[in-house]
Amino acid sequence: MIEIEGVLEHITYHNTDNHYTVARLSTGEPNKNITVVGFMTGVSPGQRLMLSGKWETHRRFGQQFKVASFKITLPETIEGIKAYLESDHIKGVGPLMASRLISHFGADTLNIIEKTPDRLVEIKGIGREKAASIAASWKEQHTAREIMRFLQHHGVNVSHCAAIIKEYGEDALHILKTDPFRLAEDIPSKGFIIADAITRHTGVSSDDPKRVRACIKYILNRAASDGHVFIPARSLFSSLHSTFDIDLDAAESGLGSLVGTRDLVVDHWGAGPGDDEQDGRAVFLKELHRAEVGISNRLEAMLSLPAPRSGINAELIANEVLRRLAITPSPEQMDVLCAIFSHRVVIITGGPGTGKTTLVRAITSVFENENKTHILGAPTGRASRRLAEITGKDAGTIHRLLGYNFREGVFEKSLDDPLDADAVIIDEASMVDTTLMYHLLLAVPVSSVLILVGDAFQLPSVGPGNVLHDLIQTKRIPVFHLTRIFRQARESSIVLNAHSVRAGKMPELDMCNEHLLPLSGSSTPDFCFIEEPRPEKIVETVVALCGREVPGRFGFDPVNDIQVLTPMHKGVAGTINMNRILQNKLNTNRSDHSTGGGRFRINDKVMHLKNNYQKDVFNGDIGTILDVDRQTKGVLVDYYGRTVSYASDETDELSLAYAITVHKSQGSEYPAVIVPLTTHHYPMLQRNLLYTAITRGKQLVVLVGTVKAFRIALGRENTGKRFSSLASRIQKPAE
Numbered sequence: 001m002i003e004i005e006g007v008l009e010h011i012t013y014h015n016t017d018n019h020y021t022v023a024r025l026s027t028g029e030p031n032k033n034i035t036v037v038g039f040m041t042g043v044s045p046g047q048r049l050m051l052s053g054k055w056e057t058h059r060r061f062g063q064q065f066k067v068a069s070f071k072i073t074l075p076e077t078i079e080g081i082k083a084y085l086e087s088d089h090i091k092g093v094g095p096l097m098a099s100r101l102i103s104h105f106g107a108d109t110l111n112i113i114e115k116t117p118d119r120l121v122e123i124k125g126i127g128r129e130k131a132a133s134i135a136a137s138w139k140e141q142h143t144a145r146e147i148m149r150f151l152q153h154h155g156v157n158v159s160h161c162a163a164i165i166k167e168y169g170e171d172a173l174h175i176l177k178t179d180p181f182r183l184a185e186d187i188p189s190k191g192f193i194i195a196d197a198i199t200r201h202t203g204v205s206s207d208d209p210k211r212v213r214a215c216i217k218y219i220l221n222r223a224a225s226d227g228h229v230f231i232p233a234r235s236l237f238s239s240l241h242s243t244f245d246i247d248l249d250a251a252e253s254g255l256g257s258l259v260g261t262r263d264l265v266v267d268h269w270g271a272g273p274g275d276d277e278q279d280g281r282a283v284f285l286k287e288l289h290r291a292e293v294g295i296s297n298r299l300e301a302m303l304s305l306p307a308p309r310s311g312i313n314a315e316l317i318a319n320e321v322l323r324r325l326a327i328t329p330s331p332e333q334m335d336v337l338c339a340i341f342s343h344r345v346v347i348i349t350g351g352p353g354t355g356k357t358t359l360v361r362a363i364t365s366v367f368e369n370e371n372k373t374h375i376l377g378a379p380t381g382r383a384s385r386r387l388a389e390i391t392g393k394d395a396g397t398i399h400r401l402l403g404y405n406f407r408e409g410v411f412e413k414s415l416d417d418p419l420d421a422d423a424v425i426i427d428e429a430s431m432v433d434t435t436l437m438y439h440l441l442l443a444v445p446v447s448s449v450l451i452l453v454g455d456a457f458q459l460p461s462v463g464p465g466n467v468l469h470d471l472i473q474t475k476r477i478p479v480f481h482l483t484r485i486f487r488q489a490r491e492s493s494i495v496l497n498a499h500s501v502r503a504g505k506m507p508e509l510d511m512c513n514e515h516l517l518p519l520s521g522s523s524t525p526d527f528c529f530i531e532e533p534r535p536e537k538i539v540e541t542v543v544a545l546c547g548r549e550v551p552g553r554f555g556f557d558p559v560n561d562i563q564v565l566t567p568m569h570k571g572v573a574g575t576i577n578m579n580r581i582l583q584n585k586l587n588t589n590r591s592d593h594s595t596g597g598g599r600f601r602i603n604d605k606v607m608h609l610k611n612n613y614q615k616d617v618f619n620g621d622i623g624t625i626l627d628v629d630r631q632t633k634g635v636l637v638d639y640y641g642r643t644v645s646y647a648s649d650e651t652d653e654l655s656l657a658y659a660i661t662v663h664k665s666q667g668s669e670y671p672a673v674i675v676p677l678t679t680h681h682y683p684m685l686q687r688n689l690l691y692t693a694i695t696r697g698k699q700l701v702v703l704v705g706t707v708k709a710f711r712i713a714l715g716r717e718n719t720g721k722r723f724s725s726l727a728s729r730i731q732k733p734a735e
Contacts, residue, residue, distance in 0.1 A: 001052045004065060005073070008047050009033065018162050019144075025049065025065070038067025041144040041161060047084070048073040069152045072145065078102055081109050091137040092130055100124060113138050139170065146173055151194075154201040160194050163187055166649070181214045189225075192218040196244075206245040212254035215244045217263065220285050224464045228723040229288050229434055230269065233281035255283065265289040269725040282725060288464055291438035295467070296729040298441035302344045303476065305446060314338050317366055324365040325358075333359050336480045337366065340451065343478050347429070347471060348453045350482030351502055352695050353495040356453055357390050359482070360425065363451065364391055372422035377401045379431040379461075381618035383667030385640070387427045397618060398426065398436055399611065402443050406613035413443035422448055428667045429454035433463025434726070457502050458692045459663055460722065462619075470727040477730075493527035494701050498694045501687060501714060509707070514541050516549050516702070524553065527694075530704045535572040538676045539581060541704050542573075545674055546658070547585045554700060556672050558586050559605050563670040564659035565693045567684035573676040573705075575659045582658035600625055600635055600654070607657035607664065608639075615644050620664055622657050662693045673697035677705030677713070685713040 006025040012035075013022040019041040026033050036051060043049065053068040085098035090113070093101070100123050101109050112119055117135035120126045126134070147161050150173060164172045167186050175182055180198045183191035192214060199211055219239050223231050236255070240246040246254075258264040267289060269282040284292075317337050321329055329337060333355055340346045340363070350356050367374045376395035378384040388395040401419065403412030413419055424444050426432065429452040432440070444450050452468065460466040472479050485495060493510065500507035510525040512518050514532075518525060532538050542564060551558045564582065568574045589601045600606065604625040608617045617623075623639040633648035646654065662675075675693045679685075690713040694701055703710065 001068060002054055002065075004034070004036075004051045004053075006034075006049065006051075008043055008045050008049055010045060011043075018160075025051070035061065035064040036067055037064050038070075039148070039157075039161065040067060040070055041141075041148060043070075043072065069149065071149075078107050081107065085109070090134055090141075092134045097123070097125065114142075143170055143173065147176065150176055154198045156194055156197045160190060163190065164194070181210055184214045184218060188221075207247065207250040209250075209254060209257065211244075212240075212246055212250050213258055215240055215246060216251070216254050216258060216283075217285075219243075220264070220283065223723070224285060224288065226722075227460060227462075227464055227466070229292055229464045230267070230282040230284040230723050230725065232269070232723065233266070233283055236283050262286060267725070269723075269728065282723070288434060291435045292465070292724070292726050292729065294438045295434065295441055295726060298438075298444075298446075299345060299471075299477070299730060301446050302441075302444075302450065305344060307342050307344060308449065317362075320369045321362045321365055324368075325361055327358060327362075329358070329362055330355060330484060330486070332482060332484050333362065336482070337362055339478070340480065341366070341449070343449070344446075345450045345477050346452070347468070347477055347479045348451065348482065349456045349468075349472070349479065351455060351457065351485075351495075352498050353485045353492065354482035355484070355486055356455075356482060360387075360427065360453055361391050363425065364393055367423055373420065374423040374425060375401060375419060375421040376425050376427070378427045378667065379436065380428070380667045381621050383428040383431070386667070386669070395427075398432070398440055399613065399618075402439055404613055411439045411443065414439070415442050417443075418445045419443050419448070421445075423451065424448060425451045425453065427453045430456060430458045430468045431461050431666050432467055433461035434465030434467055434724070435463060436461075437465075437467045455695070457688055458695070459666060459688050462663060464722070465724050465726065466722050467726065470724055471730070473727040474730040493525050494694060494697055497527050497701075498691060501691045501694060504687065504714060504717060506711065506714060509703075509710075512702075514544060514549070516545070516553055526700050528700075528702045529707070529710075530702065531707065532704055533678075533706050535678050535680055538573050538678055538704050539578065542578065542674055542676055543581055543585050545702060545704070546582060550672055550674070550700065550702070554672065556700075559603075559658070561671040562674060563665065563668075563672070563696070564674045564676070565662050565665050565696060566659055566676050567662055567681040567689060567693075569661065571680050573678055573680065575655075575661055578659035578676070579656035583656055586658060600628060600651070600656075602626065602628055605657045606637060606654045607660060608637075609653050609655055612653060616642075617644055620667070662689050662696075665696045666692060668696060669698050670696055671698055672700040672702070674702045674704065677703050677709045679706060679709045679712065681709065682712065685709060686716045687714055688717075689713065 004027065006027040008023055009026045010024045011021060012024065019039050021040045021043065022035065022037050024033050025036050038053065049070050050073055051065065051067050051070045053066045055063060056066050057063050082098055082102045085093050085101065086095045104123055105112050113134060117131055120131035120134060121128060144161060144165055147164060151161060168175050176198065180195040183195045195214065196211065204211060216236065219236060220231060237248055237251045240251045255264065259266055263286060265284045265286050267282050267284060268280050314334055318329060318334065321327060336348065336359060348356060348359060364374060376387055376391060376393055377398045378387050378395065379398055381397055384395045384397045405412060454468050456468050456472055460469065471477050485499065497507040509529040510518055510527055512528040512530055514530060516524055516528055530541060532541055546558050546562050546564065550556055550562055556562055564578055566573055566575055566578060569576055583604060587601050587603050589603050602625050606623055606625060608621045609619060611618050617639060621639055623637040626636040626638050626643060628635050635646050635651060637644050637646065673693065673696050
């Protein structure tokens with residue numbers, strides 16, 4: 001390690017979320033100012049620093065010093081202390097107050113602030129409250145630096161410092177030293193990594209019981225984030241051994257302990273992604289086990305009741321729909337309409353253009369004619385808004401319908417206070433995960449009718465489970481498959497190609513050049529494929545399509561009407577790189593606001609990343625940056641005509657949205673969709689992902705990439721299956 005000492009002259013960039021800093025350091029020698037980069041907290045211009053690290057050469061910015069660790073060298077002379085205090089290092093102490101402190105305490109000033117801050121009230125203008133504030137500011141700076149030193153000593157990336165301080169405040173260092181695995185519980189995903197690194201560095205045995213239990217829960221939580229409701233015991237033990245060097249005896253002991261404390265549940269299962277996993281034991285997080293069993297039990301209760309009697313005949317239904325909607329249902333739609341009112345629970349599924357939307361409108365009209373109350377809902381804000389638009393009725397997110405209390409993390413609607421409705425209709429049901437379906441079913445009265453509408457071939461929910469697919473597989477719930485493509489939809493290559501993909505058949509692709517001109521010489525189609533094998537060239541083509549070709553040929557707004565969908569975040573054609581390039585191309589406002597979520601500019605297209613019920617903004621909502629506050633580093637975002645403010649520490653809930661993943665696009669439709677498709681996306685290339693991407697486009701879909709990647713996705717139908725025992729539970733009801 002090389003050590004360098006100097007005075008911090010200027011901070012070029014500082015990330016408030018993880019404290020990554022780019023700055024200029026004066027070494028005191030002529031022409032020896034250097035660029036330093038690294039994770040540094042509590043530093044500001046004017047401070048003298050002792051840095052440890054190494055030299056590296058950045059291909060764009062040249063030679064710079066990469067900081068591995070640092071310490072602030074506090075001044076000892078009166079002149080140095082005065083200069084330090086006048087540089088705004090401590091909140092509440094400016095030039096005037098610095099002079100008063102120095103006059104009264106002299107060279108002992110900093111020692112007083114740190115060790116006996118109660119004495120600060122001796123200074124004119126400082127009361128007890130301000131003294132406490134000055135002491136807290138000093139302590140905050142030193143706590144952060146102590147944590148950084150602790151993490152560095154144990155080989156942990158200091159970028160985690162901010163998250164630890166945010167969670168534990170002044171208790172952070174004590175917790176790191178005495179109970180590091182508490183981080184695994186309190187800080188999702190990265191908390192376990194930090195804790196395990198610390199304990200292994202301090203020589204804790206790989207089979208230490210506390211570590212084994214933390215490893216088991218970490219694997220189960222990772223599996224849940226990948227969509228699994230449980231893990232077969234054999235897979236769990238294999239992962240514990242290969243990843244964490246935990247032997248079978250220790251693993252069995254740790255599992256038994258967690259089952260004993262009711263953190264986990266061991267159950268049996270009947271089927272899953274791998275036939276070789278049939279060892280009979282399934283390990284669940286307790287919440288997911290309760291949810292899966294609860295779904296099964298609740299559906300059994302609904303299915304056990306006598307079917308509702310329906311006095312509605314086909315002629316009455318057809319006349320009512322025609323009167324209210326000015327449309328005549330197709331024979332297939334009429335068959336569904338006549339049947340669904342005789343069941344407690346039904347599923348309606350079908351691909352694009354098969355009339356699901358029309359059918360939902362017809363169902364609501366019939367319910368209204370029968371004076372039956374009904375509630376419309378969908379998993380996301382975007383999907384619920386779309387449902388409200390197509391039906392002309394009120395619709396809300398499932399969380400809102402169930403009265404989710406974000407402060408306590410509970411749903412107000414439940415068995416004790418159910419929804420007041422004769423029927424509940426849920427659109428985009430493929431997006432509903434196991435936990436949400438459980439809470440929904442708890443709130444639906446057993447005497448009501450539940451209608452689930454969705455495309456079972458789309459990607460499954462982001463959360464654990466594949467509920468709609470599993471319910472269809474049970475054969476116990478009536479499922480109505482809409483297969484007829486309506487005449488208007490038949491004129492769309494998007495719809496026809498989507499159905500070909502759904503069936504695993506290679507569609508007739510309209511090959512175009514980068515100017516969207518068909519190579520066959522025919523008129524410009526609504527579904528184009530641009531062959532391009534080079535990832536860098538794919539990105540160039542996508543950018544040109546967004547910025548020039550599609551707006552020029554079709555008149556679409558390049559930001560609001562065109563959505564780039566990509567299978568992955570990483571890589572040349574992933575969302576991270578694509579967003580950076582598209583931002584520079586489509587947003588000419590060059591005033592950046594640096595945050596952990598990226599660099600935001602006024603007029604940027606952004607997406608909210610998780611449900612925030614306090615702000616009334618939901619996962620996947622897309623908005624536009626209205627303003628960036630240079631002082632507070634907060635932003636204002638417009639969502640569908642409503643302005644929402646974000647403080648600086650809340651902007652990690654936002655990301656640029658010029659390009660988003662296919663998963664994030666579920667429940668939405670866009671006038672134009674552009675999809676980069678390359679074999680570099682191989683891990684994510686699968687048929688339902690390709691199908692979901694295509695069906696997001698209403699008027700234009702452009703694929704840019706290779707036919708080979710298209711064929712790979714088309715042929716990979718069985719990837720991404722999830723461990724779930726819901727279907728087998730419902731097929732074999734408990735006695």
